[in-house]
Amino acid sequence: MNKALSAIIAGGGLGGLATAAALAQRGWDVTVYERQPALRAAGSGIYIWENGLRVLEALGACEDAVRDAFHGRCFEQRDNLGGIIESAPIAAGKRLITVKRSQLLDALRDASLRAGVKVVTSAEIIGATPRGELRFANGDIARADLAVGVDGIWSRVREALGLEMYHQQTEEGALRTVIDSRPGDIPEADAGKYIENWNGTRRLLITPINAQQIYLALTCTESDRAARDTNIDKALWSAAFPQWRHLIERIGNEVSWGVYSIIKCSAWSAGRTVILGDAAHAQPPNLGQGGGMAMQNGLALGVALEGVQHAEQIPAALEAWEARERPLVDHCQKWSTLYGEVAFLPDAVRTATIRGAMGNAWVSEQIFRAANHVPSGTIGFVPQGAACKVGDEVHV
Template identity: 40%
Template sequence: MSSRTPHAEVVGAGIGGLTAAAALARRGWSVTVHEREDTVRAFGSGIYLWSNGLGVLGDLGVRERTVEGAHHGPSIQTRDRRNRTLARLPTNGPGQVQVLTVLRERLISALVAAATDAGAEIVTGSAAHAVDPRGAIVLDGGERRAADLVVVADGVGSRLRDGLGLLGRRRRLGQRCARVLIPRDTDLLPAADADHYIEWMSGRRFLLYTPSSVTDAYIALVCPAGDREAMGAEIPRPVWERAFPHAASIVSRIGPVARWDEFEWVELRSWSTGRVAVLGDAAHAQPPYLGQGGGCAMMAAHGLAHAMSCGAGTPAERLARWERTERPLIRHTQRFSYGIGRLNDVPELPRRLLLSTLGRSRSFGRSRLRAAQAVPTGLPRASGR
């Protein structure tokens, strides 16, 4: 880099784009973020934040404001239709993995604060329609904006990524999901269960209960993409109550659902070309069974800022180093999460046996938590926890 202030144009104000903006701005870059929507919004109710994401938030100076009011569950439990526990991961105790849950709005507003406090500009209602690997974006109105670095973080359906010819593989995974918030009423679950994170599996359907604040629980319903009987803007409650009798009080509180998203997998030929880097769901979308899509977006974005600001090299060399550093762990996480998702298709009895065997395997446990417990690039080991 020359001695003048380097400039980055970032496309997309989701978890990936905002993290990149904040991390670059904190390292002395001038940054403009373009968000096509009129406001910077969070979709998807609640979110799990593990040590890796918390490490990034700490480095951006917004960990405390993100976790204020967060829920720290004592375990993550997988149960079957009859409410028998198939697997249990103790969390948040001494020596155990750290994970907490917050409302997505809280995370997004903390990242907005991190970016703007560090001097980044966020322009809403501003959509990019093309990107030039020599270092520029073109906005929908035709304006061309040059940059030392372009960050493409426009989500799983990224038009810009496709325009660059970087896409290796994009697969729909045949499972759809609706996410809602419901009040954490005292009669939602027995008191002994209420603070835990619980996922129930019933046939090929799946229900996740996530307390996400003192007053809110985030619920995710998952079913095969062809399971028409289970989907709708108003969920067919009898269908879900029959599948999950022990979560009937949760199901009875679910109101209209905004959308049924299909899980996807994205893999790129390369994460960069010229002066353009692609990250987040645009580069490495994964099914959400490890709660790590956002964590991986934050690690990739933070690692990018580190690679572009520390050490020597041309932009192309720095981007290649960034990909070599970040991609293997993210690829592992994508694959692991995909494998867990396939358990939904396994019949109940073998699934029960499989889960209890895997639950006892230490190497499975380590593999599952590799990204969650990773220390983001450039951070001292202690601050990643």
Template identity: 25%
Template sequence: MISGRNGTRSAVVIGAGIGGLTAAVALHRIGWDVTVLERSPVITEVGAGLTLWPNAIRTLGVLGLEATVSAHAIPTVSRGNIRQPDGRWLRHGRPDDVGVLAIHRAQLHEVLRGALPQRSVRTGADVVEVTDHEHGATTAYIASGEPHELTADLVVAADGLNSASRQRLFPDHPAPVFQHRTVWRGVTEPDAAWPVQECITLGRGEQVGLLPLTDHRVYWFLTVNAERPGLRSDDEHAEARRRIAHWHEPIPSVVDATRPERVLHNDIVDLDPLPAFVRRHTALLGDAAHAMTPDLGQGACQAIEDAVVLADHLAGEAAVPAALAAYDRHRRARTQLIARTARQSNARNADDSAVAHALTALAVRLVPPGLWRRSTARWADWTPPTAISAIGSR
């Protein structure tokens, strides 16, 4: 064992995104000494909104964070209210629909950082190499132009979709796959377009989603088909506004109420299944392991699950390699099935034929409420391990 401060076991987490920070919090709760290395020199308010489904909410509860996260979120119903571009309703939400929390990514990030000692996160740290050895791994990184090294029992690679860690571990694995879809996202200024009811509007091969956030803000997204990756406009705000100009209100008003410099535009990509999530003393986590399309709303939720399952196995296993093997066994099957299902859903949503749109609208109208709930709750009924709660309360 490689000792950290006060003789505790130690971990290096690469990446201070939601998955990386949740892993750091979970490891800290089981008594590990954790250092998070983040390449960006400053962690600023980035991203837009996201939904935390019941599986993620329960998992954050294991870490004692559910109440704090909920205070920064708006309870809403995912996929309950469905409309057409002309405003006609296909479905209204019901009391038994799956409830989610809508939260700004930056606020979730802030909660997770607040659950860690301030010294745990090192920004401006660019990881250049991870060297495995018999009892752990050494992480080499550059900070302020100077080389540094950290040796630890464990390396958690949570460095995102284009993970350099994944490329080092699996150099022959295919690059992330463009799924012929692209998405604009944004968050309005407070009170600029309020109140707004959560809904998804289905066009032909197009979708717009609206979600209320705290401080009377609204998160929106617009997803459309794209022939190739990297297609961009000189004015992304104007392009998004042009595409939804004739859609029902409040969609145009919500997009108008977004500061142009805060409109994000990203292609939708995912990852082909990896043969493993672990190698020796390194574990891949979140998008680095199983990047998926956003169609099921489970990307961040699965990273949160990863983190707690990893810490749970490390709490129960004396040897890191055995714990990582158990983590791989428990996480790979579930996350890769979800990613595959999300890719299939993306393909269905991309069908812009009139027939496909008519059939989708008909299905939304006619699906019985119980079947609708079972379908949307398929991934949300997962229950996290709870050993960390007992350890953290000692």
């Protein structure tokens, strides 16, 4: 490539920064535009499966992302009486960690900056064109060989390009928060577990993210007004999950609520402008792959554009990229949505359904297909310097 091609990216979240790093590391001149006055992560904790860890290794962000992370060894679902429905160990040779979302964002930011990415904050994108243009609220227009919209579920880039087929918001949503952990919070027999507790349409997911903090997700229906109040009704939630009263009582004021979105698009690109992440394929968080899919597709986009020499070649490269990546994304979105449906089953029926499903090898393969996937750009990749070591459990 004689002259560096240029890319402008709307959105400085996980997918935007992963895409920026992937392109910049391949010689692109990249600028990221973020609406907020600073790069910051929305949300509390995040799961990073094997596919996401491989992407972070390839981007040079893994060591920072996994520092002090919690390494889970199994998922466990429990019923309304506290009994174990299913306890599924993480497959041998596969990795899963959980960290604070801000730590992952910082790792991707630093990898992007090392690669030469420029970041502009307080820049609100209100539209785009297929000509590689982003339009700003102040009337400015930025032009490049490639424009990328990674601007979330209410993407103005997607809207401007007319790519949305439908945007469905689910009946279920989640309260998310992080609490400080204390000795004895998690019984010794449960060390290394992610524990999902069910009671009616309410659910409590307990996720340690390091030695000092635990991420809690309390899910319920949007119509369950008492349960979804961000001023947590601790008596109500403790009555549903009495064995975890000591954690619920520790919830503070930093609590967010949001329902989930399911977004499908007719295509992920128009001309020289492309969308990815939640802008293109938002899904419920039930498989812990929203961030992983965004990062994975961002790296794959960089790989797909490696051989491009001229801007005229970009539309065809974008179509080929989507053809390769979309089947797995659609699969993950479908199964994440299906898993969410068990929230609406009676307790006894849910218990039988989960046991039957998780004990079936075919169903298990469908659920973990994305987690076990080897993403584009990581095949045969050998990390330089310190590898991304994940293996020492953190007990809390």
